[in-house]
Amino acid sequence: MAYNIHPSYAVDDATLLETDLTTCHLLVLIGKGTFSYAVFDPAIQKFLALKSYSYQPQKMAVADLEMIEQVFDVDKLLLTAFKSVLLAFDTPECSLIPETHYVPRLKKDYLHAVHQEKLQEAVLADTMPALSIVNVFAVDKDLLGFLRKEFSTDRIIHAHTALLQSYPMDLDYQSGDGVAFVEVQRNRFTLTVYTSGNLLIQQQHEYQEGLDIVYHLVNTLRQLGVDEQKIKVKLSGALATDSQVYQEVFKFIPRLEWTQRLSGFKYITQMQEIPGYYFHNLYALALCV
Template identity: 60%
Template structure:
């Protein structure tokens, strides 16, 4: 028998403008990760984020257990049942691979993924066609989790979180760094690493990690594999990490050109969101670029 308990958000930000806005004209952007369920309410007409909530729970051993946690969030958060104009889902921490658009055949999308990852039981293989970057992001999600969310939200709009990050990095001033720039998005027990050199994507990869030294080791190793020098490349950090964390301390020891990712430009944020470090929810805000 599963144990049920009252679940509360780890982060919550909204203000009176949420009550004053017709939410049926707004969008709900929902990000599901390993042990996380986060969302923002977004007003596309004003290009403004009106509310944010992020729930954290221990990553479960099975997708069924994950689904039980998500169901508890739905029981606790009635805002999720609002009749939004659009709901978009994004998944983080699932198996994925990038394929050049010119070589992509939709009928073979499972084959592209299973060259790298073994086939999972109850998997649904999806693909994001990123025409502006001439790439296709192929990934798998659990059928039961996907079915529950599609039913509750009545939506078929689904992306991989890294597809949004790829779009967001092109708004950063360091995107064209001649010596290269590495974007490190840190989440629970893993990080997404995206490396560009002079605007050209060299690699995007999800890497499992437990400690700060894990992050440093894999970062330096992958930088060297792509022909970049960790002493010269600019490394920009975002995600669920703080300046006094072990991960950040270890990165500072080995990476001379280390910076925080700025909050995604070109949008408005309510004051309570601006009180949260700007790099915290870049993967969530970036979903607004994919609607």
């Protein structure tokens, strides 16, 4: 079956042709209806290319696998030899466990206490010693097997792990009034809340319109005892100021800002022309290589 696979963003320049890609990392992000990647040169801490494909997400994982197989058919850069390939999965089936309470043989039990077990799932775990947290998550076993084989890699993480590495770099991370990061994807968003540098919660919710995000955001903040009038909320994702999502959130949240492009890295000119908050979750993968 043929699917309408197309890159929604494709960014690179002449420097890519002059670069020895065997010294670069390929950072791959697999989400619901999206397949994105960036080429990152660790020697100069610079992003050299970015491409993002979008397609209509399917309920059946086999359909997602077929779509990604077609991405490989049309994008030959994916077949290039890189120094390493990091695969990051943005799946809703994930759970954060304090490292002091984590027992590796019980990782499935931790996950299934919160999320229903699925057929053909592989349960993995990311350990984050600096944060004393373990992120347990599930991915489709067939999709994972295909990507591992195509890329010859065993470097697998969850997208939320990269986000948790990136947020402490934000200037408001230590704010006593708190900061809430809202990473918006198609029909889903990830909410991460801190006060004074302490992680309070990270959750993923589904949404249909901006008011759904407002509801989940305000409800969560109130349950945490955080004042939604004082906390700073930072949005990231492929949004614009005239989007319905942004307008609805702006209406109810007084301290609303865009998440800034990650500092400490270099970006080719074409990337700097794209708002930095568009691919925050993809850029954050560079912190995990």
